[in-house]
Amino acid sequence: MTNLSVNIAGLTFKNPVTTASGTFGYGDEFGDFMDLGRIGGVFVKAVTGSNREGNAYPRMAETASGMLNSVGLQNKGVDHFIKEIYPRIKDFDTHIIVNVSGSTLEEYVEVASRINELDKIPAIELNISCPNVKQGGMAFGTVPAMSTEVTRAVRDVYKKVLMVKLSPNVTSIIEIAKAVVDGGADVLTLVNTLLGMAIDAERRRPILSTITGGLSGPAIKPIALRMVWQVHNAVNVPVIGLGGIMNATDAIEFLLAGSSAIQVGTANFIDPAISVKIVEGIEAYMQKHGITDVNELIGGLRTE
Amino acid sequence: MTNLSVNIAGLTFKNPVTTASGTFGYGDEFGDFMDLGRIGGVFVKAVTGSNREGNAYPRMAETASGMLNSVGLQNKGVDHFIKEIYPRIKDFDTHIIVNVSGSTLEEYVEVASRINELDKIPAIELNISCPNVKQGGMAFGTVPAMSTEVTRAVRDVYKKVLMVKLSPNVTSIIEIAKAVVDGGADVLTLVNTLLGMAIDAERRRPILSTITGGLSGPAIKPIALRMVWQVHNAVNVPVIGLGGIMNATDAIEFLLAGSSAIQVGTANFIDPAISVKIVEGIEAYMQKHGITDVNELIGGLRTE
């Protein structure tokens, strides 16, 4: 029997495959394509203190093996989430984790404490790394002292598993990771998108309304893998890795580099059933290599 | 008549297309494929104080729309460059610019002052951004105070055009750019490679002997473009842009974002005549759009 389940900060995931915030809606949009019960967890779209319309369009640009987005945290706010969305998704047979976003420390704290009341949400993922909002967002995730501060403030009000999602747009991911752990994070998620830009040479204009946006997809995988590996070797909390995972092989690479679980992001757009296929692919790999427990893969990179 | 020539810190390039250090050898390797006289300049392979064997193999990993390398500045040192290579390349009908690398401030200064003596080398490119050497290299390019210091030390001994090549592995490229300009740089080149990693899931091992390496190619273009745009808007010295340029359209995007010239890197491996094709493509674009002077394109992005 192969064991696929992983324990992350006391929370058991039936397998290490989850889906990334902002790329999986609230999960129910995937009902036609796959059985949510087959994956370890769903990180739902960012929730902020109140309604946000996000950025103007165009919000998307395709790039080589990737895409830029500048959605800008469009969502209807935490009240709406609690009243309208939570009841609809709370009984899914998988962990539902809320991506908590904001522009100010107070907003993060408010949203986190509201989500804390929801029985069926076992964890939040604090998004201090969104490159698409003018204030706050990424700033909290690029200055170590601010990272510690916002994490600590949320830690004070949030009693369940606190995950913090890091920005790759930094000189030293290790420094930020340590700052966030100092603030009381139970788990680190990395990476969010890299700040990029696309230009339409014919029209001589930026493609995105916001000029710059967040780069995701296979293009960023080497950078994400490197950061997971660095952080895994530098801190003592579990890491959830993501960035360009398109198939089971990619997912296994992240496990080997030290991810206790992985998130599938942009790949969901290309194949909405890919997360289940990744679960199956990991299982097949384990069988082929005679591995009975997926935990053997985590951090199992051989570097001697 | 279309004018393709650009003036960068007093140096006239016949056109804005040059080739990136480490991807074009010393130029003469391309003699079978193209006429070097057709391009604006050649940035030759890194030169250090003494002979370096570089890193162990494997040094290369292919990634989605890109590649990782960990060559590690293999070269035979500045003496060998002056005696054996310079005579062979000095009379090419294009600007030959030397990429000056090192591990210590003293090494940078030594190499720069030696190259200063060479009549036919009108500029150097100070490489404070190589991710593939343990000491020095990238460190000089990620800490603002160190960037200023090394630039200033080289400025003191180097009398011709001083270009400094920046690392994209930083939280704020603007901060580093300003630090380097403070140190006396005439021109900024950006970007060098992004630090990444690749894993062979079957063997459960890193692909590179050095575990991490530098990511180049179209995958990084959105990040490079963004940085060029940011720096162009923040400093008053010319910028030479590169990162994933594969064709004339990519090159034009970099010009629009604020590059006074561009460098072609990894693309040389895929099509060794690509730099000349890019010159032709820029000309065709200008004709199509009724642009008579390439300088109109530089920084010509419309963002209102």
Added chain:
Amino acid sequence: MEIKKTVQDLTVVSNISLNKRHFLLELVAPEPLPMMLPGQFVQVLVKDSPTTFLRRPFSIHQADHRRNSIILLVQIKGEGTRHLSHLREGEKLNVIYPLGNSFSLPTTKKVLLVGGGCGVAPLLFLSQFLNQNSIRPTILVGFRTKEEVSEIETYAKYGEIFITTDDGTEGEHGLVVDHSIFQKDHLPFDKIYCCGPDAMMHAVARIAKMQEIDCEVSLENTMACGFGVCLCCITPTDRGNERVCVEGPVFNTKRLKWK
């Protein structure tokens, strides 16, 4: 009524070039076609094209339940569509469908369809649908030039057809909105359906508004997912930013907050 979305490998049964820039791609499904409505679209995976990372959206041009196939009308724009133009009979194409909302069923019989360029794509399906509901629409379609005028006999089966070409080589000379149909103070229509370039849809919407005619447009937008989860494809409406791929692509122009 919820229409179930599905991911399927469809098989190319024919790929017919209409002219240099347009072709018709007929795709047969391995299972009975899902229920589909005019205005809905498909998201196509373009394999083997290094520069095409995301899927490409195309309106359903025709749905033939007897042949169990759908037809796309595609204009070659960039790498993705160029690749599709080379597909051969028997090759597979991975498709997510049906996506988006649809044109509403009109409450009137006096209906005008207006299309330009590849924006005509959904109008054939819509014409058939209207016929099934005993409505014979007036159909006005604009092309660049005579060489690109195509499928006219097909449209003519479902309604009265008028043509413009930008260069006057066939039908009336000029843009669609310059057509004599619009040169009246009181247009004999209670409903307009429109699909084409943005500028055309804006112009038609303006006429419709002036004459107080109900008007629906099918919008394009840059899409990453096509099924509502990425929030990349929004358009500003009276209910805030709505998703073109779920709340659209068809919108009543009254609801749109156009720039």
Added chain:
Amino acid sequence: MEIKKTVQDLTVVSNISLNKRHFLLELVAPEPLPMMLPGQFVQVLVKDSPTTFLRRPFSIHQADHRRNSIILLVQIKGEGTRHLSHLREGEKLNVIYPLGNSFSLPTTKKVLLVGGGCGVAPLLFLSQFLNQNSIRPTILVGFRTKEEVSEIETYAKYGEIFITTDDGTEGEHGLVVDHSIFQKDHLPFDKIYCCGPDAMMHAVARIAKMQEIDCEVSLENTMACGFGVCLCCITPTDRGNERVCVEGPVFNTKRLKWK
């Protein structure tokens, strides 16, 4: 003697599957073939494969100046080679060639060629070349299994041929280095040329060293450019790190500093 390198679109004239994993690709050149030597290789651009970014190196298996074509013997490893296996007659393939150094012309007639897997590729060209210089080599080639044994009649034209298979289904059972040819204290050869998996080349080199026989191997390595400018493909030698694509791929084993 400098051989000029060139970038050309070659045309596929045939693509013959030898077995599940190997195929022969014959490519005809638009101009007279350049001068080429055995051991040299080509860098192939695999278009239309989203995961194949860099070119792929392949040894020249045969060069036919009358047909003005070269033949590659390719083993399917990943996406790039899989794509090549689907190429059809008439399709173009962009190639940089000829690259690298070559096997040296032996000063003796007692020559052994040893190849394993797709490492046999350069040995056919080498055999022909030796024949032209009046040398009939002994050729020992190893395969996984009978099904993969191929081109034996072709080799037999140029020398005496021996075979091993890993599973013993044809020729001698076992690895190439286990073949009875090697089970002598004094091998009747003055020169060995070897190409195949690393482990095989190491083993053959060890035997050659023990018996003081001159030995040349053709190395593989991960290459980005193939023409000497990226410094990705190095191997440690008595002259420091040398480029497999320029100073190699053929090295005398005496010069290699193998780990």
